[in-house]
Amino acid sequence: MTDTETAVQPFTADDYAARMRRAAEQATAAGLDGLVVMPGPELVWLTGYRPTAITERLTALVLRPGHDPVLVVPALEQPDAEGAPGAAAVELEAWTDGQDPFARAGTLLGATATMGISDSAWAMHLLGLQAAVPGSRYRSLTDSLPMLRAVKDDAELARLQSAAAAADATYEQVVGLRFAGRKETDVAADLARLLREHGHEQVDFTVVGSGPNGANPHHEAGDRTIETGDAIVLDFGGLKHGYGSDTSRTVSVGDPSAQLREVHEVVRAAQQAGVEAVRPGVACQDVDRAARRVITEAGYGERFIHRTGHGIGTTTHEPPYMIEGEEQPLVEGMCFSVEPGVYLPGVLGVRIEDIVTVTADGGRRLNVTDRALHVVE
């Protein structure tokens, strides 16, 4: 079993302060005067603060180089914000019902500031800021600072490792269960249960693509009854200690056909080539190209219909993306999936996916279960 749980230490206020400093520096480098961060994954990453609910009441972290970070919060939620692990690293400014929170936040911006703003900030909040500071300009945080959260520190890496180990343990247990005669949704429920048993607090997806359903990479799990002879794409993940898991294996129910054996071997080799391409300084698109070349040379290039990978951290999909056209160089500490696939419409699909981290020596897999074609019952 691979569930070798790494001890996970809580993040400290210093960890959060360092992230906020880094974010402010990156904002300057990107030509921004600062950042406005609303509830969501960026706020959690920067402050550890996750409001109970995201509502019409404005909560906004304002970061400006040379100033202390300020977190504007509704007075009702001030006690919650004070309890956040990064609270000591921010100045809290509470506003009460009846006050204008946009005027309040607006005084923190320059009259003609250009700010990065969370992608998923509410439009009504952006409109409020635009009205309060008519000369202010805004750019989406992902457009302007795509790599803000991409490089993981050791404490984050320990969490991703723990999540990956839980996903590996889930895989090793699920292949011991019965597949033939059960519905995809039954196996999906097993995956969700096992992920939770291995410490996930949130399950985000449990793909079970049996037979022809495996050929649709957007298929999740349906009513189809699994039959002997099916290939099954399993792709599952969620959050553990706040960090994501995401792994895929393709198994055979009973003896695999010659076609499945062949396609599986191509995808396995492509995934290996993708992982081997990983090292600091290499462009993201070169990871995609390395995996794709193997599939194309085997004659299945038209059947590999998605990018090779995506970053992972406090969310299960985030930059960097391993895709043609992405010239971002890999940096030590980045973590992302390498997940090539081949999809034969109406017949079967095969995908193999590990989370990989960039080390000085090259790519290191966080998922380490066997990638050979496993036969289940």
Added chain:
Amino acid sequence: MTDTETAVQPFTADDYAARMRRAAEQATAAGLDGLVVMPGPELVWLTGYRPTAITERLTALVLRPGHDPVLVVPALEQPDAEGAPGAAAVELEAWTDGQDPFARAGTLLGATATMGISDSAWAMHLLGLQAAVPGSRYRSLTDSLPMLRAVKDDAELARLQSAAAAADATYEQVVGLRFAGRKETDVAADLARLLREHGHEQVDFTVVGSGPNGANPHHEAGDRTIETGDAIVLDFGGLKHGYGSDTSRTVSVGDPSAQLREVHEVVRAAQQAGVEAVRPGVACQDVDRAARRVITEAGYGERFIHRTGHGIGTTTHEPPYMIEGEEQPLVEGMCFSVEPGVYLPGVLGVRIEDIVTVTADGGRRLNVTDRALHVVE
């Protein structure tokens, strides 16, 4: 038992078309050139479409008086959108990765259009539209059309009635369970289980405020062990058939103190006065005033620290709000909570809440369980 399930018929494309026409008319009346509606409760209400995930890929319903409604969707999600119950009432425009969805949506707006936009639309999407159509202006949908979804039609009312009956059945069962010696979170879990057993697909809140915790109206449920002599505020709800429930009762564990009896009777009378104030044409604030007057006259005015009620529909909190300053007149078909409370810090809280609908003859409660002070074990 009150779980007299009303037959719930699916909404038809005609229902959705009528809502979209009404929304376009209201937009004109509010001085808008149209509406841009992003995934969320408004899109569900207008089209029945609820994307599997809300992502960076633009999905937007554009409503303009005199034009057919257009739903801009990512090509990957077109099959899902086509399956929405209101799909026949909209023109679908799919865009593929690599195309500019903002330019696409922008061609549907006039160069200087003023549009209402969903409150919770993503900032990156608003920024995309502002860049694609620099002369366009936007106002938050709730600011500009606060009563868009406030008046419920018969099919919606049937759903709210069904959700209320399920909440009532939950209350009637929970009071038969043991309270003393168990934790608040145990009772909260019972409430969630019962709501689901009575048909809720989503549980939004299960407040169990025991003893002094009941005095904090924002308390949910914690580790406190319930003791004989406690007052317990129970406030729970969620969604059934896509429509909300929300009800509160306050119970006594063992014989109630004289103080609890007195406060409970004041709140019961205030809630009755609030419900009796409901009729078409009365301002929302008059419902608040009617309930508040009873509490103030009993000497507890300073201890009633929140508004008297909120609307309910596809969300559990929405306009209209029963609050001082809200002059919106009540209209037949509006549905909202009437939920006065009294909170004695460090001692206890009492809240009584029913969902009420406006009829030609006055307010009609959808929750009908007994409001007397119930003694539990």
